[in-house]
Amino acid sequence: MTLTVSFTINGAPVSTAVHPETVLADVIRDEFQLVGCKVGCDQAVCGACTVLVDRIPMAACSTFAFEAEGRDIVTIEGLARPDGTLSAVQRAFLDVQGFQCGFCTGGLILLVTALLERDPDPDRATITDWLGSAVCRCTGYLAIIEAVETAARLNREVAA
Amino acid sequence: MSLLLPSNRIHPALPSHPEPPQQGGHAKVTGAARYAFDAALPGMLHAKVLRSPHPHARIRGIDTAKAAALPGVVAIVTGADARALALPTYGFTIQDQPVIAIDKVRHVGEAVVAVAARDERTALAALALVDVDYDPLPALPDPAAALAPGAPLLFEEPQPGFALPVGAGSTSRKEPAPNVLYEYTYTRGGVDAALDRADHVFTDSFAFSAINHYHLEPHVNVARFEDGRLELWSSNQDPFMLRADLSRIFGMPDTDIRVHTPLIGGGFGGKSYCKMEPLVALIAQKARRPVRLALTLDESILTLTKHAAELTLTTAVGADGRLLARRADIVLDGGAYCDASVMVALKTGFRIAGAYHWDALDVRSRVVRTTKVPAGSFRGFGGTQASYASECQMDMIAHRLGIDPYDLRVMNFLGPDEPFAPGDSAIDSDLKGGLDEVCTRLGYRAPKKAGHGFGLAVGIKDGGGTGNHAGAIVKVSQSGRITVLAATAEIGQGAGTTLCSIAADVLGLDAADARYGAIDTDVTPLNNGTHVSCGTVVTGSAVAEAAASVREEILAFAAEQLQCAPADLALEGWAVRRNGALHPLEPMVRGYYGGQGFAFTAYGHVKVPYDDGAPLRSQNLFWMPCWTGAEVSVDRETGRVTVHRLVVGSDAGRIISRRACEGQVAGAAIQAYGQAMFESLRYTPALQPENATPWTYRVAQAADLPEHFEVFVTEHMRGPGPGGLKGIGEAGMLSIAAAIGNAIEDATGVRVNAMPFSPEAVLAALDAADPA
Numbered sequence: 001m002t003l004t005v006s007f008t009i010n011g012a013p014v015s016t017a018v019h020p021e022t023v024l025a026d027v028i029r030d031e032f033q034l035v036g037c038k039v040g041c042d043q044a045v046c047g048a049c050t051v052l053v054d055r056i057p058m059a060a061c062s063t064f065a066f067e068a069e070g071r072d073i074v075t076i077e078g079l080a081r082p083d084g085t086l087s088a089v090q091r092a093f094l095d096v097q098g099f100q101c102g103f104c105t106g107g108l109i110l111l112v113t114a115l116l117e118r119d120p121d122p123d124r125a126t127i128t129d130w131l132g133s134a135v136c137r138c139t140g141y142l143a144i145i146e147a148v149e150t151a152a153r154l155n156r157e158v159a160a
Numbered sequence: 161m162s163l164l165l166p167s168n169r170i171h172p173a174l175p176s177h178p179e180p181p182q183q184g185g186h187a188k189v190t191g192a193a194r195y196a197f198d199a200a201l202p203g204m205l206h207a208k209v210l211r212s213p214h215p216h217a218r219i220r221g222i223d224t225a226k227a228a229a230l231p232g233v234v235a236i237v238t239g240a241d242a243r244a245l246a247l248p249t250y251g252f253t254i255q256d257q258p259v260i261a262i263d264k265v266r267h268v269g270e271a272v273v274a275v276a277a278r279d280e281r282t283a284l285a286a287l288a289l290v291d292v293d294y295d296p297l298p299a300l301p302d303p304a305a306a307l308a309p310g311a312p313l314l315f316e317e318p319q320p321g322f323a324l325p326v327g328a329g330s331t332s333r334k335e336p337a338p339n340v341l342y343e344y345t346y347t348r349g350g351v352d353a354a355l356d357r358a359d360h361v362f363t364d365s366f367a368f369s370a371i372n373h374y375h376l377e378p379h380v381n382v383a384r385f386e387d388g389r390l391e392l393w394s395s396n397q398d399p400f401m402l403r404a405d406l407s408r409i410f411g412m413p414d415t416d417i418r419v420h421t422p423l424i425g426g427g428f429g430g431k432s433y434c435k436m437e438p439l440v441a442l443i444a445q446k447a448r449r450p451v452r453l454a455l456t457l458d459e460s461i462l463t464l465t466k467h468a469a470e471l472t473l474t475t476a477v478g479a480d481g482r483l484l485a486r487r488a489d490i491v492l493d494g495g496a497y498c499d500a501s502v503m504v505a506l507k508t509g510f511r512i513a514g515a516y517h518w519d520a521l522d523v524r525s526r527v528v529r530t531t532k533v534p535a536g537s538f539r540g541f542g543g544t545q546a547s548y549a550s551e552c553q554m555d556m557i558a559h560r561l562g563i564d565p566y567d568l569r570v571m572n573f574l575g576p577d578e579p580f581a582p583g584d585s586a587i588d589s590d591l592k593g594g595l596d597e598v599c600t601r602l603g604y605r606a607p608k609k610a611g612h613g614f615g616l617a618v619g620i621k622d623g624g625g626t627g628n629h630a631g632a633i634v635k636v637s638q639s640g641r642i643t644v645l646a647a648t649a650e651i652g653q654g655a656g657t658t659l660c661s662i663a664a665d666v667l668g669l670d671a672a673d674a675r676y677g678a679i680d681t682d683v684t685p686l687n688n689g690t691h692v693s694c695g696t697v698v699t700g701s702a703v704a705e706a707a708a709s710v711r712e713e714i715l716a717f718a719a720e721q722l723q724c725a726p727a728d729l730a731l732e733g734w735a736v737r738r739n740g741a742l743h744p745l746e747p748m749v750r751g752y753y754g755g756q757g758f759a760f761t762a763y764g765h766v767k768v769p770y771d772d773g774a775p776l777r778s779q780n781l782f783w784m785p786c787w788t789g790a791e792v793s794v795d796r797e798t799g800r801v802t803v804h805r806l807v808v809g810s811d812a813g814r815i816i817s818r819r820a821c822e823g824q825v826a827g828a829a830i831q832a833y834g835q836a837m838f839e840s841l842r843y844t845p846a847l848q849p850e851n852a853t854p855w856t857y858r859v860a861q862a863a864d865l866p867e868h869f870e871v872f873v874t875e876h877m878r879g880p881g882p883g884g885l886k887g888i889g890e891a892g893m894l895s896i897a898a899a900i901g902n903a904i905e906d907a908t909g910v911r912v913n914a915m916p917f918s919p920e921a922v923l924a925a926l927d928a929a930d931p932a
């Protein structure tokens with residue numbers, strides 16, 4: 001049995017046939033070749049597969065594909081402007097090297113993007129609380145926290 | 161080729177290196193970075209593995225008939241297929257681990273049946289239809305049980321392989337006793353006499369826990385057999401070691417095996433040495449189709465752990481606090497199979513001396529086989545176990561003698577230029593300088609807050625490997641752009657950035673235009689693998705040599721074109737200067753070679769020589785210190801430890817990228833901090849892994865960081881690499897747990913001898929010390 005789901009992904013409307021038990025991560029990776037969505041733990045712990053669903057960060061490995069019906073999905077490939085200009089969060093992660101192996105980075109950048117949309121100037125406790133839905137085994141988090149604070153500052157500079 | 165030797169001089173200070181452009185950073189923030197996880201081939205099948213539910217059992221039979229009949233299933237592999245291989249086992253120097261279980265299983269999670277099917281869903285459905293008939297055997301839960309007289313044997317016969325050769329004062333024995341995989345000893349001076357003479361002799365035992373690597377990209381491989389060649393896209397960080405293993409296992413010439421190493425999504429040792437790569441190749445061979453096997457994190461946890469250990473140190477000390485002699489008995493829990501256990505035993509034994517003077521040492525380090533997940537390489541292996549025990553005992557000795565732990569360390573430190581051991585290289589960091597920096601940053605001399613405790617620890621390990629060698633190719637195009645080819649895998653440490661920066665420095669060209677080439681064993685020069693923090697120094701020295709040769713080649717070409725001697729010319733950007741006039745190179749190259757241009761190309765190769773006079777049969781290339789200070793408080797009602805401050809420093813010799821160096825130290829330190837505070841792989845009494853899932857295996861998250869966490873990296877300019885460089889990747893692991901344990905003792909007066917320092921463990925230690 002398959003069902004058809006329709007949604008937008010990085011702004012483009014799409015339709016695809018999926019099994020009821022297919023997860024969103026597999027559709028994003030296999031059907032749309034957006035392999036920046038990484039599957040780490042496959043159990044919604046590590047956050048590497050995080051995508052934005054109607055601007056809410058979700059673990060694509062543990063979200064059914066049919067749940068995407070009518071939603072707006074953004075993956076890491078959809079964050080930069082069409083001319084290649086990086087978003088403030090991407091810029092900040094790049095500038096302060098908020099990554100090492102990079103496997104968690106796409107998910108983290110989307111998670112932080114959603115955080116700053118809700119709280120443009122988060123304090124340290126809010127940042128570490130929000131990062132609770134991600135694991136980075138490489139950095140020891142110092143550079144990631146610095147990247148979040150840098151991105152918030154970049155956003156403020158753009159707004160000012 | 162040149163020999164690479166430990167540095168015995170201070171390099172002249174260079175101007176501070178600007179932060180080099182990141183190789184691949186843009187791809188990592190835009191989702192364009194490609195890992196082995198993303199490798200895909202036309203017609204590719206997907207494999208899944210059925211794993212043993214028993215810690216130890218004989219396999220009486222496997223019925224795969226129903227699974228084979230499932231539509232979409234293409235191949236099923238069992239031990240019967242492995243038995244037909246040229247060599248059905250693997251392991252570093254002792255090959256005892258079957259490609260897939262043959263007749264017996266020896267740990268929960270061992271691979272028993274593999275299925276390749278059109279997709280993972282079908283492969284999993286097929287595995288559910290497989291029947292395995294097990295005859296359970298007695299389990300060996302820990303080294304004590306495995307060493308007990310009459311204990312059941314994990315292996316009835318000696319396994320293939322050899323005892324790794326060692327140097328002066330050392331011995332190396334393969335399978336010296338029942339269930340003992342390997343034994344290393346090191347002896348110098350007369351320990352018995354020193355113990356008899358000493359004013360004080362202290363014997364203390366330390367227990368060290370097992371943890372998992374938890375790299376976010378699971379182990380993943382894509383294999384293809386085609387036209388007699390085996391091609392592999394692998395997350396393994398040792399492409400050439402893997403090629404050699406596959407060559408032995410399949411009985412194929414190594415040149416018929418081609419390994420690609422894309423970006424690696426974290427490893428920390430978990431992706432070094434051979435793992436399930438031969439199994440994926442075997443499935444692909446049988447299926448006659450490309451096959452991908454991506455483990456889940458649950459499966460990765462059942463693939464490899466760090467070595468749990470028991471370390472007993474008997475240390476003789478003079479009345480003034482001078483260290484005289486040490487006897488060490490180290491027992492490592494190797495789990496079911498060798499993996500890298502031989503190296504871990506040897507390195508633990510070698511490193512147990514710590515950063516101090518000794519008149520005599522007598523060390524025995526054994527790996528014992530148990531029916532648990534195999535233990536192997538984990539960032540700084542042996543160094544973390546040794547530093548923990550040694551640095552905890554330093555504080556215990558200081559307290560017993562009424563000496564400040566800082567003073568005890570400083571009076572016993574090896575000074576710069578003093579050899580670590582007779583016949584070995586000299587310490588190439590200012591150990592006291594680093595510890596002083598920690599004390600200043602920690603406020604070690606300031607009055608302590610009520611209930612708080614301070615702990616110091618200084619870990620040290622050898623770095624750069626034993627007799628390692630590496631090749632590198634540097635190419636410079638007609639437009640002055642650099643390509644570097646080397647087999648140091650990009651695993652998050654910034655190998656490409658560092659190696660490109662080294663080449664650009666030698667050539668005076670822009671590192672932003674340099675590219676680190678893809679790793680492909682058909683074209684990339686060989687090295688020993690991405691290990692022991694050797695990439696910057698060993699491979700980096702080969703890159704520097706290749707870059708210097710290419711520079712000569714460029715000047716020779718320009719001299720010929722300008723009809724002068726190369727010595728008359730200086731390379732200046734992508735032009736040569738002669739008598740004040742600047743001649744651009746690009747038109748010169750195109751004028752001679754034509755429109756397609758040209759690439760000046762040179763090979764560099766360095767080898768660390770073997771030396772039988774050194775304990776490990778090669779003088780160690782450089783030394784990696786880890787200076788740590790912790791401030792903690794302990795809730796005596798709950799046993800909860802709060803780490804208020806954690807300061808960690810190391811010495812990079814010379815820094816190319818400060819952010820990369822600090823990132824390495826911070827990342828390693830937080831892995832070690834997690835192990836100290838809460839992280840461990842636990843087993844039930846029936847030897848079922850208790851928390852081998854992402855939900856139950858807890859690693860450090862951002863909210864777990866100490867209230868204040870500070871990292872520093874010094875430049876002592878004494879390393880053997882270009883400009884005084886040393887490696888730094890493993891350093892930050894070494895002495896975190898000891899510093900925290902020492903701070904707990906300082907705060908409470910009680911030594912907690914169980915890792916992690918969980919509230920339960922701390923409360924138990926407090927209660928034991930004060931039963932009232």
